[in-house]
Amino acid sequence: MGNLADRIEEYLKRILEQTPDGYIILQRSELAGEFDCVPSQINYVLDTRFTVERGYLVESRRGGGGYLRIVRLGLGMEGQYQQIMRQLIGEQLTQVRCNGLVDRLLDEQLVTVREAALIKGILSGGALSGEFSDWNVLRAQLMKSILTTLSRDDLL
Template sequence: MSNLADRIEEYLKKVIEQTNEGFIVLQRGYLADFFSCAPSQINYVLTTRFTAERGYLVESRRGGGGYLRIVRLGLDPEGKFQRLMAELIGDDLSQERASNLIDRLKEEEIFTQREALLIKTIFSDRLLSGLVNCPSHLRARLMKEILANMCRDDIDA
């Protein structure tokens, strides 16, 4: 049986998939009661599994009328995608964040399974740490370049 965090994640993703709006609004207390856990467990799932790299934006308001809004970020073909990715990536990209982003792009079918595996291998700390002083800078630059080329329409097959 999967652990509690996995079950919470799976539940939230299923609820998001069932909406036409692309987002859900829930109360942290309701989720904690539903899963018989502390609200901090809900926070843990949201902060580790519903990140921008994984394709989600979480808005939260605490207190009596508090809520959680989880928005599934869409990837559009009009160039907003590259701007979003550039903002998301920034000047530094850790191996973990890169891996999450690659998984998301594989989910969106921008990368194939094979491409995702190759890029993750190239981006590994094990490989980059011995080659450059700041692997996170190089990883960010490489990811931006890869994405710019992956999204071009004029690539010859």
């Protein structure tokens, strides 16, 4: 099996899939105990694998009665999708955030593996090289255009 972070991610996603509520509430220390790791390892997984761009909201309260609540963000009704994605993209979009958004589109089965690879390739730092100074702004505009095109084609 993969490394510890992969196992923790898979475990949390499996629990989320099984709950009808769309969210789970856990104790960080209990989760760390189950995986025989330090709580900071749990934090690392949450910070890197359960981001808004990837479709999750994590609420955390530390201390004796502290908890973690992980919410799977759905894309909801038609029209909400573009609004949510545009808010996540903003005026600038880094390569890391771009890849996270494309991974979410893939997870939601809104694009194929091939389409995801094309989008990532087009919006990669290598493809956007040259003397232009603000590639993050251009990347955000291009991603918004891609999403608009996808929704017009009734693919979303």
